[in-house]
Amino acid sequence: MSGLDLFADALRRPDLRVLDGVGEHGGAQLEARVQAYADALEAQGLQRVASRLDNGLDWLALDLAIRRLDGVHVPLPTFFSAGQVSHALASSGAQALVTARGEPMPIGANAEVQRALGDTLSAWRLQTHAPALPEGTACITYTSGTTGSAKGVCLDAASMLAVAGSLVEAARPVSPRRHLCLMPLSTLLENVSGLYAALLSEADIAVPSLAEIGYTGASGLDVPTLLACLQRYQPHSAILLPQLLLALVTAAERGHALPRSLRFLAVGGGRVGPRLLARAAALGLPVYEGYGLTECASVVCLNRPGASRPGSVGRALPHARVQVVDGELQVHGVRCLGYLGEAGPPPGAIATGDLGHVDEDGYVHVTGRRKNVFITAYGRNVSPEWVESELLQHPDFAQAVVWGEARPWNVAVVWPRRAGQQANDLQAALHDVNASLPDYAQVRELVLADAPFTAAEGLLTANGRPRRDAILHRYADAIAQRYARANDPSPTFGCTP
The missing domain is CATH 3.40.50.12780 (ANL, N-terminal domain)
Structure with missing residues (x-):
């Protein structure tokens, strides 16, 4: 039995329930919505469909409708920037971008016309060139790469x-x-x-x-x-x-x-x-x-x-x-x-x-x-993810990126978990974290970020991982200042101007 048949069986279950902020929806309700979206997509000739939707029943129903038509779904996170939306739509060749009914055309989309897709969704027809896809492509998802434009990965x-x-x-x-x-x-x-x-x-x-x-x-x-x-x-x-x-x-x-x-x-x-x-x-x-x-x-x-x-x-x-x-x-x-x-x-x-x-x-x-490992001035290999995970387990640190390539000690760019935290509080927190690390992996200096790292600013990937090169570039001056004070043995704190 195929996967699509398994989904069809699931929708026929009388006890299936999908719950959201509105209430409970049974399998018959979900099945009806899936078929309605499938019919609407087919009537509009849409086979390669991008979506930018909040979590909810409509997301699930649209995805299953595209599966039912053996179509291609290009799901876009709602927090994608205009540049990321534009890149994803152009590279995937999506014929339409589906959004919630009544929402304006997303910035980054080049739409010709908006058409209803049922009572709650709209399909924006796009002016794009459709590149050839590997045979069997059912989903195009964008990787959370650390640099440059995310790659579109084709999955069956x-x-x-x-x-x-x-x-x-x-x-x-x-x-x-x-x-x-x-x-x-x-x-x-x-x-x-x-x-x-x-x-x-x-x-x-x-x-x-x-x-x-x-x-x-x-x-x-x-x-x-x-x-x-x-x-x-x-x-x-x-x-x-x-x-x-x-x-x-x-x-x-x-x-x-x-x-x-x-x-x-x-x-x-x-x-x-x-x-x-x-x-x-x-x-x-x-x-x-x-x-x-x-x-x-x-x-x-x-x-x-x-x-x-x-x-x-x-x-x-x-x-x-x-x-x-x-x-x-x-x-x-x-x-x-x-x-x-x-x-x-x-x-x-x-x-x-x-x-x-x-x-x-x-x-x-x-x-x-492998690509993130840096080597200190003393020849020790340090995986920054290891040190960052120790920092992020402390209740005072919300975000952190560690650096120490060819340096005698390491620096971390951090964003505190609570607004208004004082330097002395963070110094004590850093001392606690360092106590569990070998000397070569310890962080000596902190740079306080001037704002949290976000995907919209290009500092996080789609699933929340730090874009290291972008963060280190933004705070390069502050990091350089910390190393310039190498003769001062006491930790210092501050934001870039």
């Missing part, structure tokens, strides 16, 4: 469904019956591991808006709103970025109640420090760290009930196999069809660019990015 439906199926099996021991989508549905991780896996496992799906989750702007998070969202939907499972996990752990440690319903919290998208995982375990939170990449259709490895090892990202899922070549992780199995406008990965294993090892029991350990 079978690959995404293979990953979703592996995740269903991984979570089967705890049988989550309600999944709460806490990440934008436009991210491949939530699309595949949240929506598709939940549909295949016959679980209910909660798709609150990003505002109801607590997101503010491109990178802000209101923790009380997030806690209220969790209590409202009482999920069994959710996918968390490290910062979301930190927010929940910190809140729980301060006495805020988390739902007792939680059975499976998958965390990924960035390095998770072992201290944070230990804090989560001490609270009894069912946290399982994983690892994946866009070129492999999302998740590759995952800790899971009965097969979990702290400090690792788990064993490879059934659809993948991980090996180490010259210290770099390489993945066999499910892979993308190619990139837009350039050659795809060469045949064979996908070279991830991540450093790590596989232990004797098959657990995969990720230690950093």
